[in-house]
Each structure stands twice: as structure tokens, then as C-alpha cells.
Amino acid sequence: xxxxxxxxxxxxxxxxxxxxxxxxxxxxxxxxxxxxxxxxxxxxxxxxxxxxxxxxxxxxxxxxxxxxxxxxxxxxxxxxxxxxxxxxxxxxxxxxxxxxxxxxxxxxxxxxxxxxxxxxxxxxxxxxxxxxxxxxxxxxxxxxxxxxxxxxxxxxxxxxxxxxxxxxxxxxxxxxxxxxxxxxxxxxxxxxxxxxxxxxxxxxxxxxxxxxxxxxxxxxxxxxxxxxxxxxxxxxxxxxxxxxxxxxxxxxxxxxxxxxxxxxxxxxxxxxxxxxxxxxxxxxxxxxxxxxxxxxxxxxxxxxxxxxxxxxxxxxxxxxxxxxxxxxxxxxxxxxxxxxxxxxxxxxxxxxxxxxxxxxxxxxxxxxxxxxxxxxxxxxxxxxxxxxxxxxxxxxxxxxxxxxxxxxxxxxxxxxxxxxxxxxxxxxxxxxxxxxxxxxxxxxxxxxxxxxxxxxxxxxxxxxxxxxxxxxxxxxxxxxxxxxxxxxxxxxxxxxxxxxxxxxxxxxxxxxxxxxxxxxxxxxxxxxxxxxxxxxxxxxxxxxxxxxxxxxxxxxxxxxxxxxxxxxxxxxxxxxxxxxxxxxxxxxxxxxxxxxxxxxxxxxxxxxxxxx
Numbered sequence: 001x002x003x004x005x006x007x008x009x010x011x012x013x014x015x016x017x018x019x020x021x022x023x024x025x026x027x028x029x030x031x032x033x034x035x036x037x038x039x040x041x042x043x044x045x046x047x048x049x050x051x052x053x054x055x056x057x058x059x060x061x062x063x064x065x066x067x068x069x070x071x072x073x074x075x076x077x078x079x080x081x082x083x084x085x086x087x088x089x090x091x092x093x094x095x096x097x098x099x100x101x102x103x104x105x106x107x108x109x110x111x112x113x114x115x116x117x118x119x120x121x122x123x124x125x126x127x128x129x130x131x132x133x134x135x136x137x138x139x140x141x142x143x144x145x146x147x148x149x150x151x152x153x154x155x156x157x158x159x160x161x162x163x164x165x166x167x168x169x170x171x172x173x174x175x176x177x178x179x180x181x182x183x184x185x186x187x188x189x190x191x192x193x194x195x196x197x198x199x200x201x202x203x204x205x206x207x208x209x210x211x212x213x214x215x216x217x218x219x220x221x222x223x224x225x226x227x228x229x230x231x232x233x234x235x236x237x238x239x240x241x242x243x244x245x246x247x248x249x250x251x252x253x254x255x256x257x258x259x260x261x262x263x264x265x266x267x268x269x270x271x272x273x274x275x276x277x278x279x280x281x282x283x284x285x286x287x288x289x290x291x292x293x294x295x296x297x298x299x300x301x302x303x304x305x306x307x308x309x310x311x312x313x314x315x316x317x318x319x320x321x322x323x324x325x326x327x328x329x330x331x332x333x334x335x336x337x338x339x340x341x342x343x344x345x346x347x348x349x350x351x352x353x354x355x356x357x358x359x360x361x362x363x364x365x366x367x368x369x370x371x372x373x374x375x376x377x378x379x380x381x382x383x384x385x386x387x388x389x390x391x392x393x394x395x396x397x398x399x400x401x402x403x404x405x406x407x408x409x410x411x412x413x414x415x416x417x418x419x420x421x422x423x424x425x426x427x428x429x430x431x432x433x434x435x436x437x438x439x440x441x442x443x444x445x446x447x448x449x450x451x452x453x454x455x456x457x458x459x460x461x462x463x464x465x466x467x468x469x470x471x472x473x474x475x476x477x478x479x480x481x482x483x484x485x486x487x488x489x490x491x492x493x494x495x496x497x498x499x500x501x502x503x504x505x506x507x508x509x510x511x512x513x514x515x516x517x518x519x520x521x522x523x524x525x526x527x528x529x530x531x532x533x534x535x536x537x538x539x540x541x542x543x544x545x546x547x548x549x550x551x552x553x554x555x556x557x558x559x560x561x562x563x564x565x566x567x568x569x570x571x572x573x574x575x576x577x578x579x580x581x582x583x584x585x586x587x588x589x590x591x592x593x594x595x596x597x598x599x600x601x602x603x604x605x606x607x608x609x610x611x612x
Contacts, residue, residue: 021111024053
């Protein structure tokens with residue numbers, strides 16, 4: 001029995017090996033390849049016998065391969081070379097060759113191993129290592145924690161040179177911000193072979209602090225014994241500083257929101273999740289619990305019943321159509337208290353689709369109550385102004401009523417004296433005179449009653465300006481006649497206006513009374529009232545024979561308590577209240593400074609056909 005291998009055994013080993021075996025002539029012609037060679041490169045076996053292997057080598061590696069083969073002919077030792085071989089699929093594999101030349105047979109015997117995956121892994125590892133060295137702070141210590149190596153970034157951030165760090169422990173950068181217990185727990189973790197992760201505050205050589213996110217990895221040998229430690233750190237100083245500043249800013253915003261009573265909210269459209277800020281919880285008096293987020297239905301229920309459909313529809317329109325909203329609503333808090341709030345909402349988009357809506361909610365309860373009280377006070381001022389106007393007209397109206405009363409009394413006395421001899425026609429005539437006089441008195445008293453009544457927020461009456469003027473004139477004509485002022489009313493309007501009739505009558509009465517007061521002492525006394533349509537507006541002008549308002553008084557004319565009348569003859573509230581009434585009606589009241597005579601002008605918005 002021989003200890004050598006038979007030819008058959010060698011041939012079997014040749015074909016079953018996972019390494020690539022190849023036999024070639026010195027001119028590069030293939031003599032034999034094993035199965036692994038064929039399988040790895042993907043060509044038919046006959047292909048290799050017809051093709052020189054040099055044609056499969058990457059063009060960049062051909063020259064070096066040829067030079068190695070030439071040196072092989074003069075060498076008796078094994079030659080090693082790495083080059084890239086093209087596969088049938090067109091890809092290149094990195095092969096590590098061991099080649100020997102047999103002079104007796106003039107043949108080249110070669111084996112190859114595929115290094116492609118190994119090279120790629122090493123290359124990726126090298127790239128990753130370079131990235132870590134460039135972008136992170138790395139240090140290496142022995143088992144006792146003495147620094148044995150650091151990278152350039154460690155030196156840069158700490159301010160220490162390489163030689164100042166190596167041989168020292170990390171105490172050299174200890175900030176004093178962490179307790180001994182902190183470092184004890186860290187050492188207990190890594191001494192057991194476990195990775196430690198955490199944030200550490202360090203101190204630079206110049207004394208400034210910096211913050212790092214650290215990972216300390218125990219490195220082990222083949223016996224799983226810790227040989228040294230590697231620390232990988234990321235500088236997070238900017239993030240920490242920004243977080244501190246953000247915390248300060250958020251604190252200021254929260255304090256500001258609390259003072260202004262403004263909260264914020266956001267609703268995720270896809271999930272229906274509703275997020276509230278701290279102040280929103282406070283405004284709606286909802287208990288704020290960890291992990292609790294209210295739902296949209298719960299939020300809507302925090303409004304009074306009549307306002308729930310309003311907010312529900314507004315949220316729906318914002319969610320599905322992107323329509324923003326601003327609303328003043330009455331909320332009923334979780335504790336049952338009713339509170340006026342202002343809330344708004346708008347859609348937020350990602351790639352053209354609405355992903356959430358967000359907005360604010362503000363406690364305006366005190367402001368709303370103040371506005372309501374102010375509105376009541378304004379109405380009282382208007383009512384008082386009306387009564388003041390009536391006071392100014394009292395003497396003229398009394399005179400106007402006395403005249404028909406005198407006629408009634410005289411006619412009645414004549415009827416009494418001549419009741420026996422009176423002819424029927426004469427009786428009827430005197431009765432008609434009495435009836436006419438009573439109707440005149442009735443008209444005056446009805447106008448007085450109508451003007452004196454209180455009518456809050458009745459802004460929806462549709463009427464013609466001429467009608468309001470006639471009502472105002474029924475109360476002011478006695479005063480006009482009493483002071484022998486000539487009155488002329490001209491023009492007309494084809495458009496309706498929307499208003500509170502009593503308030504607009506008050507404006508007309510005030511302007512007419514002012515005109516009478518302005519001209520009653522003049523030799524020439526007249527008042528002209530002109531009505532016209534101007535570009536979707538109804539214009540009214542009250543002009544008197546006066547010579548206008550002095551320039552020094554024009555800027556103050558509509559200010560409360562300013563008057564051009566003699567002392568004791570005016571409150572100075574008439575024109576200021578008139579302008580306020582006009583502003584409530586989206587109308588304009590101003591002094592026409594271009595007029596030769598005193599002219600106060602009004603402009604009302606005319607109703608369109610669709611509004612009538």
C-alpha cells in the first residue's frame with residue numbers, strides 16, 4: 001500500500017476544490033481548468049480552450065499581470081498577484097492568484113481565490129472608519145482608563161494637543177458637572193463588557209463647556225477578555241444650546257400666552273388626533289393629564305349647544321376644503337362655566353394635500369362683556385342725545401301744537417255760540433277744521449313717540465332716505481318756521497338703504513337743528529337739503545346760508561364735547577354721536593370743505609337688486 005495519491009484521486013480533488021485551478025502554456029493558452037473555474041466565471045469549459053486568459057483580465061490590470069508572468073519564467077518560487085477577471089455576465093471579480101512555473105513541462109500552474117466580497121467588506125469598513133474619524137470624536141483607553149490614542153477631532157474640540165492627552169485619563173476634560181455616582185455606574189457597565197451610552201458635559205482647555213453624546217465599547221480578544229475601550233462621541237453642543245434657548249423661548253411664549261390668554265391647537269386630519277397647548281387646557285378648564293389627548297367630538301362639546309354646529313361646520317370646511325375661519329363663540333368649559341372665546345383655524349399642506357389644521361383659541365370673555373356694556377352705554381348716549389334734541393325742539397313743537405289747539409278752541413266756541421242758528425254746511429266746515437287740526441297734532445305726537453322710543457341693534461330695516469327725511473322734518477319744521485328759515489328740499493333717490501330708521505332720523509334732526517342754530521341770527525336764513533344717487537351710494541347734503549366752519553375747528557368738529565355754539569347752548573356730543581351712528585351703518589358723514597356755504601354730506605351704501 002502506497003502513501004501517495006493516485007492520479008484519479010488527484011483529479012477528483014482538482015475538480016471538487018472550491019478554489020480555482022488552471023493550467024496554461026507560457027503563451028497564455030488554457031490547457032485545463034477545474035469545475036470551480038468554469039462555475040465562477042460562467043463560461044462554457046470549451047470557451048477557455050479557445051481563448052487566451054489574458055483577454056479576460058481588466059484592461060487596467062493587464063500590464064502588471066504580464067510583467068508578473070515574465071518574472072515567473074526566471075523564478076522557482078511561487079508568485080502571488082491580484083487582478084480582476086471578467087465573468088460571462090460582464091462583471092469583474094477580484095481574484096488572488098498563486099502561480100508557479102514548471103520548466104520541465106513549460107507549463108504554468110495556478111490557483112485563485114475570489115476576494116471580491118472580502119475586498120468590498122474591507123473597503124466599506126475602511127470608508128466607515130474614515131467617516132467616523134472625520135465626523136466623530138474617538139478615543140481609546142487601556143483597561144485602567146488611561147488614554148492611548150485620540151483622533152484629530154478629539155484634539156480640536158478639547159483644545160488639547162495629542163501629546164497632552166495620551167497618557168492621561170479622561171479626568172483632564174472633566175467638567176465637574178457629573179457626580180461620582182454617574183461615573184461609577186458607567187464603569188460598572190463597561191467593566192461587565194456591556195456598551196454604555198449617554199450624554200456627558202466636558203470642559204475644554206480654555207474652560208468652556210461642550211456636550212457630547214457618547215458610546216463606550218469594551219473591545220475583547222478571542223478569549224472574550226476586555227483588552228481596551230473605544231469611545232465614540234458626537235458633538236451635540238449646538239443642539240444642547242439650541243434646546244436651552246428653545247426651552248427659554250417656550251417658557252416666554254407660555255408666559256406670554258398665559259398673560260394674553262391665548263392657547264394653540266392642531267388637528268391631524270388622517271388620525272383625528274387633537275393636540276392642545278397648556279393654555280388651551282386652562283382656557284377650557286380641562287384637566288391636563290399625561291398621555292391624554294382630547295378628541296374632536298370632545299372639543300366641539302365644549303361649546304354651548306347653539307354654537308356647536310357653527311364650529312363643527314367651520315372645522316369641516318377647513319379640513320376638506322382648506323377654508324380658514326375666525327369665530328367668536330360661547331364656550332362651556334369642562335367645569336360648566338360659560339366663557340366667550342375667539343378661535344381661528346387654517347389648513348396645513350404637504351405635497352398639495354391637507355394633513356392638519358391648526359389655530360389658536362383666546363379667552364375674550366372680559367373683552368366681550370366690556371364690548372356689550374360699551375354698546376349699551378353707546379345706546380344710552382344716543383338715546384340721551386335724542387332727548388336733548390327733543391329738548392331743543394320743545395318750544396317750537398309746543399308752539400306748533402298751540403296753533404291747531406287755538407283753531408280747535410275757536411271753532412268749538414263758535415259752534416257753541418251759534419248752535420241754534422248754525423246752518424248744517426257751516427257746522428260741517430267747522431268740524432272739518434277741528435278734525436284737520438287734531439290730525440296735525442296727532443301727526444306731531446306720533447312722530448315724537450316714534451323718535452323717542454329705544455331700538456337696539458335694529459339694523460335690518462330697508463327704506464328710502466326721503467321717508468326718513470320727511471319724518472325728521474315733521475319734528476324740525478316747527479323750529480324752522482319759528483326762526484323764519486327758508487327750507488328747500490330737492491332731488492330724490494331710487495335706491496333703498498339698510499339701517500336703523502330711528503338712528504338715521506336722529507342724524508338728520510341733529511344736522512337740521514345745527515343748521516337752524518347756525519343761521520337764525522343772520523339776515524339771510526335758508527337751509528337746502530339735497531338727495532341724489534352716486535355710484536351705488538345715496539348722497540344727502542345739508543347746506544345752510546352760513547359761511548362755513550373755521551379751519552381751526554374743522555379737525556375737532558366730530559370730537560366729543562367740542563362745540564361751536566355759545567356757552568350753555570350745546571353739549572358737544574351731537575356730531576360725534578352722528579358720526580358714530582354713520583360708522584355703524586358703514587356710512588360716511590363729513591364736512592364738505594369745498595362748499596362756499598356750510599355743508600355736511602352723508603353717503604349711504606345703496607342696496608343692490610339681489611339684497612332688496
